Amino acid sequence: xxxxxxxxxxxxxxxxxxxxxxxxxxxxxxxxxxxxxxxxxxxxxxxxxxxxxxxxxxxxxxxxxxxxxxxxxxxxxxxxxxxxxxxxxxxxxxxxxxxxxxxxxxxxxxxxxxxxxxxxxxxxxxxxxxxxxxxxxxxxxxxxxxxxxxxxxxxxxxxxxxxxxxxxxxxxxxxxxxxxxxxxxxxxxxxx
Numbered sequence: 001x002x003x004x005x006x007x008x009x010x011x012x013x014x015x016x017x018x019x020x021x022x023x024x025x026x027x028x029x030x031x032x033x034x035x036x037x038x039x040x041x042x043x044x045x046x047x048x049x050x051x052x053x054x055x056x057x058x059x060x061x062x063x064x065x066x067x068x069x070x071x072x073x074x075x076x077x078x079x080x081x082x083x084x085x086x087x088x089x090x091x092x093x094x095x096x097x098x099x100x101x102x103x104x105x106x107x108x109x110x111x112x113x114x115x116x117x118x119x120x121x122x123x124x125x126x127x128x129x130x131x132x133x134x135x136x137x138x139x140x141x142x143x144x145x146x147x148x149x150x151x152x153x154x155x156x157x158x159x160x161x162x163x164x165x166x167x168x169x170x171x172x173x174x175x176x177x178x179x180x181x182x183x184x185x186x187x188x189x190x191x192x
Contacts, residue, residue, distance in 0.1 A: 001060075013072075015074055018073060018075050019075075022079055022127075026081055026172060029046065029049050030112065033045075034108075039114065054133045055137065057134070057137070058138050071144060076148035077128075078148070079152055079159075079174060080124050081120060081127055081159065082168075082171065084169030085119050086169065127149060
């Protein structure tokens with residue numbers, strides 16, 4: 001990532017978009033809880049996790065991007081969570097994420113199914129909280145922060161169901177086709 005940022009910073013006037021935190025909030029945190037044997041969700045522990053995670057991201061960017069070029073870097077918030085409560089209760093596992101961040105040597109789906117995972121309303125609030133912490137940290141370092149959560153919410157304050165497509169609730173991604181227009185509008189509004 002250092003090399004990629006260096007190449008992008010060499011292109012004058014190019015806005016650079018960086019997204020941090022989605023996988024951390026949605027998956028790494030539950031995996032760390034699982035490894036620690038913490039079945040119940042603890043807000044205080046979650047906040048400590050956010051402080052450490054966000055602090056690392058902000059410190060990384062501050063180390064890599066010279067102060068005079070930081071205004072070109074737009075740090076975007078995590079997207080809203082998409083997985084349904086039922087998918088989490090079933091022990092949702094994504095092989096790639098597990099390979100990158102998951103604990104080894106367990107029946108992960110079974111272990112996750114036995115953990116307290118906040119419901120979608122609360123997870124949306126936690127993603128918003130992660131974005132707010134990220135905003136504070138990166139703006140203090142001179143970066144531009146962009147709310148990349150709110151534009152993807154529906155009238156009820158959770159992810160807009162129209163943007164989740166056929167995998168609604170069973171996949172942790174926004175649907176590419178369904179969210180394409182909102183995503184492109186969002187990107188253009190960020191770089192204009």
